[in-house]
Amino acid sequence: MKKKILLSLLIAGLLVGTANIPVEVSHAASKQSLDKINRELAEIRKKKEDQRKQMKQTEQSIAQVQKQIKNLNTELMQIDLRRNEAQSKLDKLEKQMEETTLKAAQAQDELDEAKDRVAKRETLLKTRVKSMYERGTVSYLDVLLGSSDFGDFLTRMEGLQLILAQDTRILEDNLRDKATIETKKKEIDHQLTVYAGMYDEAEALKADLDSQFKKSQVIVAELNKQEKKMEADLAEAGELLVQFTKQESAKYAEQVRAMSASSSGYKGGRLALPIADGAFRFSSGFGVRKDPFTGKSAGHNGLDMAAPKGTTIMAAASGIVTYAGYYNGFGNTVMIKHSDEITTLYAHIREGGIKVSVGQRVNVGQKIAEVGSTGRSTGNHLHFTVYKNDVAVNPLPYLK
Numbered sequence: 001m002k003k004k005i006l007l008s009l010l011i012a013g014l015l016v017g018t019a020n021i022p023v024e025v026s027h028a029a030s031k032q033s034l035d036k037i038n039r040e041l042a043e044i045r046k047k048k049e050d051q052r053k054q055m056k057q058t059e060q061s062i063a064q065v066q067k068q069i070k071n072l073n074t075e076l077m078q079i080d081l082r083r084n085e086a087q088s089k090l091d092k093l094e095k096q097m098e099e100t101t102l103k104a105a106q107a108q109d110e111l112d113e114a115k116d117r118v119a120k121r122e123t124l125l126k127t128r129v130k131s132m133y134e135r136g137t138v139s140y141l142d143v144l145l146g147s148s149d150f151g152d153f154l155t156r157m158e159g160l161q162l163i164l165a166q167d168t169r170i171l172e173d174n175l176r177d178k179a180t181i182e183t184k185k186k187e188i189d190h191q192l193t194v195y196a197g198m199y200d201e202a203e204a205l206k207a208d209l210d211s212q213f214k215k216s217q218v219i220v221a222e223l224n225k226q227e228k229k230m231e232a233d234l235a236e237a238g239e240l241l242v243q244f245t246k247q248e249s250a251k252y253a254e255q256v257r258a259m260s261a262s263s264s265g266y267k268g269g270r271l272a273l274p275i276a277d278g279a280f281r282f283s284s285g286f287g288v289r290k291d292p293f294t295g296k297s298a299g300h301n302g303l304d305m306a307a308p309k310g311t312t313i314m315a316a317a318s319g320i321v322t323y324a325g326y327y328n329g330f331g332n333t334v335m336i337k338h339s340d341e342i343t344t345l346y347a348h349i350r351e352g353g354i355k356v357s358v359g360q361r362v363n364v365g366q367k368i369a370e371v372g373s374t375g376r377s378t379g380n381h382l383h384f385t386v387y388k389n390d391v392a393v394n395p396l397p398y399l400k
Contacts, residue, residue: 041251048244051237058234065227072220079213086206093199100195104188111184114177252320252337271316271398272364274346274384275371280307283381286394301392302345302385309350309380311371315362316344316384316399324358330383331375334368342398343390347383348374 284304315336322343323335332349334356350372362368373380386395 037251037254041248044244044248044251048241048248051241051244055234055237055241058230058237062227062230062234065223065230069220069223069227072216072223076213076216076220079209079216083206083209083213086202086209089202090199090206093195093202097192097195097199100188100191104192107184107188114180117173118177249337252322270400271344271386271395272314272400274313274316274344275305275307275311275382276314279311280305280382282306286396302347302383303395304381304383306379306381307371309370309372310353311380311382312367313346313349313353313369313371313382315364315366315368317342318361318363319344321356321358321360321362321368324354324356326374329376331377332369332372333375336362336368341388343387345383345385345387347385348372348377348381350374350380 282303283306284300286300286303313334317336317338319336319338321334322337323333325333327333327347330345330347332347332351332354334346334349334354335343336346337343346369348371349369351374353370353372354368355370356362356368371380371382377383384395385392386398387393
């Protein structure tokens with residue numbers, strides 16, 4: 001978007017310049033008319049400068065929004081990674097809970113079996129107590145004293161010991177099974193409680209991350225919307241700047257007409273040589289030629305005049321300087337507007353070789369620069385272009 005705006009400005013503005021210096025007025029020109037033009041030019045320049053500032057602010061705002069979007073997208077990626085981690089944790093806990101629930105079911109079966117054993121033992125003991133009750137109260141001592149002889153006594157003693165040992169074992173088994181039941185139940189309940197708590201925490205974290213992710217997505221969408229709006233505003237401001245540039249160009253043309261009315265400036269006739277005759281040689285003509293850099297056929301919109309570095313470059317006709325500075329492949333460049341139709345361009349000027357400034361009135365033959373090899377150049381020479389109605393034409397028919 002920015003490149004398109006800049007390209008439009010260059011196409012519309014390169015041929016007219018960005019003057020910020022009051023023009024030098026010929027004593028023969030109508031001072032009142034030129035003063036009016038200068039005032040109008042000053043107003044246009046102010047509008048252009050204000051427009052540039054506004055565009056710069058918009059560009060800065062776009063850059064800030066783009067930075068926010070970039071940071072939020074990074075944050076979204078991090079949140080998404082954490083969401084995946086939380087979901088993996090939930091899946092793992094869910095699997096652990098399923099396994100624990102299965103173990104709990106198995107343990108419950110074992111508990112049920114233990115309960116059955118306890119119940120059977122308790123039934124056995126109750127049956128024994130009931131039998132003793134139905135037969136009357138008979139103590140172990142009565143059983144021993146009722147022996148017929150010592151052998152019978154020993155037999156009865158051994159029997160009582162077996163009964164006591166069995167009863168003791170039954171009671172111990174009951175106590176152990178009951179303890180096992182309680183321990184296993186507590187362990188399983190505790191494990192399930194722990195897993196449930198961990199699952200709730202992970203689920204809450206996942207829900208929080210989902211909420212953050214959705215909010216960030218909404219913010220990114222809003223920022224994208226703002227960015228598009230500002231880019232549209234920037235494009236609109238760029239178009240307005242182009243209009244101001246065209247207005248400025250028209251005012252320059254008025255200046256040229258006003259000053260040309262009583263001066264010896266260019267009036268549509270031939271142009272003077274920009275380098276003194278005999279001080280140069282034509283090294284490349286206008287039209288299709290072999291590009292010195294790529295070796296391929298390419299268009300060439302001017303004449304190349306080879307000359308030693310520092311050779312004087314002169315204005316081909318009187319006019320107003322509309323551009324004086326570095327311009328991409330042209331290197332150091334000067335442009336002069338001579339009439340509504342005609343503008344000339346002087347390129348590849350040496351470093352520090354520009355001798356005029358934007359807005360300056362120059363006369364035919366006046367020194368404006370010195371030959372060099374800046375920009376896209378393979379040696380010291382002047383690239384000279386003639387623009388008619390902003391279109392490059394062959395300079396040869398215009399030269400004296």
